[in-house]
Amino acid sequence: MKSICVVTGGGSGMGFETARILGKTQYIILVGRTVEKLEHAVASLQKEGIEAEAFPCDASSRASVKKLVQHAASLGEVTTVIHAAGVSPHMADGEKIFSINALGTIHIDEEFAQVMKEGSCILNVSSMSAYMLPEAQVPKQIYKLALQDEAAFLQAAKQMIAGVPIEKQPGMAYTVSKNFVVWYTSRMAVRYGSKGIRVVSISPGTFKTPMGDIEGEEAAAFALRGALGRLGEPEEIANMMAFMVSDACSYLSGTDILYDGGAVSAMRAMLEDQQ
Secondary structure: OOEEEEEEOOOOHHHHHHHHHHOOOOEEEEEEOOHHHHHHHHHHHHHOOOOEEEEEOOOOOHHHHHHHHHHHHHHOEEEEEEEOOOOOOOOOOHHHHHHHHHHHHHHHHHHHHOOOOOOOEEEEEOOHHHHHOOHHHOOHHHHHHOOOOHHHHHHHHHHHHHOOOHHHHHHHHHHHHHHHHHHHHHHHHHHHHHHOOEEEEEEEOOEOOHHHHHHHHHHHHHHHOOOOOOOEOHHHHHHHHHHHOOHHHOOOOOOEEEEOOOHHHHHHHHHHHHO
């Protein structure tokens, strides 16, 4: 039976680079919303001798994700899910950002966990922005709604986002949604650990990817002020992501890896020195 690896947001950037590594031993399904982009990525993988196919899916729609899961499970045993799909503050309004980033994670994790077995792994991609939200401001009561009532969770989040000036809503929605991804990952690890399914997350800093380009000079400047003083290469985070889902990390679950070249550490050090 084929070992299936599903990569959302796999049409480019860190998702695509991770697929290049995992495709050496697994059958790859690249997932996204832009068919042409996915097909181009699949063609690139196939030129390297990697078995791969494209599957269009909107992760913010549970019905769409269910179709993806059904298709993936029909091809073999789903052993790896890399959920790298998401949008940044410069790509949509606050409500859409939160829906895609937060609901997408809920749908991918919950639906794939139903068909995955012991020894499999789900990796959710968050962001270093998750670490920018002060602990006192983390809306955990809203987060907890996601475990019981998805509609109530989304409604409460919308009200929270609407409470700030409209120009700040995309940034807030992004930060909170990515903080939620880290929190939700830890909860899903507990929920599915008894099945032998590992659930982990990674919080990237700024990398030389299409997403990094969209974020522009401000994100680049933050990275350049970091401990390593440079942007990350896509291959660097792809190697880490591939390692996290591998059997070499079989005891890693319920935790987040901040992979940002020391950018958050540098920011915290600066703030401490100013006090």
